[in-house]
Amino acid sequence: MKVIWNDQIVDRTEVKIDLEDRGYQFADGIYDVVRAYNGKFFTLDEHIDRFFSGMSKIDLEAPFTKAELKERLAELLNVNKVDTGNVYFQITRGIASPRDHVFPEPTVVPPVFTASTTVVPRNEEKMSKGITAAVVPDTRWLHCDIKSISLLGNIMAKHTAHKKGFDEAILHRDGIVTECSSSNMWMVKDGTIYTHPDGNLILPGITKIVLLRAAAKAGIPVIEKEFTLEQLKEADEAFSSSTTIEAMPIVEIDGTAVGTGERGPVVEMLQQFYIKEIE
Numbered sequence: 001m002k003v004i005w006n007d008q009i010v011d012r013t014e015v016k017i018d019l020e021d022r023g024y025q026f027a028d029g030i031y032d033v034v035r036a037y038n039g040k041f042f043t044l045d046e047h048i049d050r051f052f053s054g055m056s057k058i059d060l061e062a063p064f065t066k067a068e069l070k071e072r073l074a075e076l077l078n079v080n081k082v083d084t085g086n087v088y089f090q091i092t093r094g095i096a097s098p099r100d101h102v103f104p105e106p107t108v109v110p111p112v113f114t115a116s117t118t119v120v121p122r123n124e125e126k127m128s129k130g131i132t133a134a135v136v137p138d139t140r141w142l143h144c145d146i147k148s149i150s151l152l153g154n155i156m157a158k159h160t161a162h163k164k165g166f167d168e169a170i171l172h173r174d175g176i177v178t179e180c181s182s183s184n185m186w187m188v189k190d191g192t193i194y195t196h197p198d199g200n201l202i203l204p205g206i207t208k209i210v211l212l213r214a215a216a217k218a219g220i221p222v223i224e225k226e227f228t229l230e231q232l233k234e235a236d237e238a239f240s241s242s243t244t245i246e247a248m249p250i251v252e253i254d255g256t257a258v259g260t261g262e263r264g265p266v267v268e269m270l271q272q273f274y275i276k277e278i279e
């Protein structure tokens with residue numbers, strides 16, 4: 001498999017990550033995941049914009065333009081002959097020795113960029129059956145809008161849910177639902193969709209943008225407003241969204257069925273809109 005390593009496309013085995021790479025030592029970096037359908041990227045511009053915005057939020061100077069990055073990722077997709085799959089890309093603040101918490105001078109220490117692909121078909125069965133989730137306290141930091149490669153808080157939450165036998169973790173801060181461990185969170189009540197507003201407590205999802213557009217087209221009202229665990233318990237439908245899972249019904253929370261316990265009509269409608277978008 002070929003990967004991108006800085007400005008080259010090389011075999012995966014050729015990549016050397018230094019033990020003093022700040023990504024490795026401090027999780028000092030930004031990542032993104034973009035999906036391709038039928039050999040073409042979906043919402044690539046939005047992912048690239050968020051990647052650049054993340055870099056700027058942590059004062060990391062991009063070593064390429066948006067156009068150059070897009071071209072490089074497209075080349076990788078092509079070289080690896082990915083039809084439907086994901087491209088993971090990340091940038092770290094580079095190799096700075098000796099280890100020092102202070103950011104190194106960007107003119108002295110160039111960032112390290114890597115990207116790889118995986119072939120992942122759409123899991124239609126899962127999208128129709130839905131997943132289960134556990135409610136877990138959101139103990140992450142206060143910059144959740146930054147797609148940081150430091151995902152310890154997220155993976156600890158997911159692990160907690162998995163240990164109890166659930167697929168996903170629904171995160172909450174003092175009873176307010178924020179998002180899931182690796183996706184945005186939504187609920188439906190009396191025909192209206194609710195989701196947490198963007199800000200520093202959640203990641204501004206690209207799939208969220210697509211679903212907001214879908215809901216507007218379908219004439220389903222959406223309120224981007226905080227909702228509580230109590231409101232979630234009374235919801236008719238719940239679902240989460242991300243690049244890799246699209247709109248995923250959550251049919252059971254902490255062992256209790258959501259609504260009918262099956263995929264609801266609102267999320268099904270959003271899924272159908274999504275399919276039209278990616279065709």
Ligand code: PDD
Binds near residue numbers: 205
């Ligand atoms: N996760 N919230 C969190 C915490 C996420 O990690 C993600 C994405 C999302 C949804 O964002 P988007 O719709 O742009 O994929 C929300 C990616 C897929 C991941 O970490 O693999």
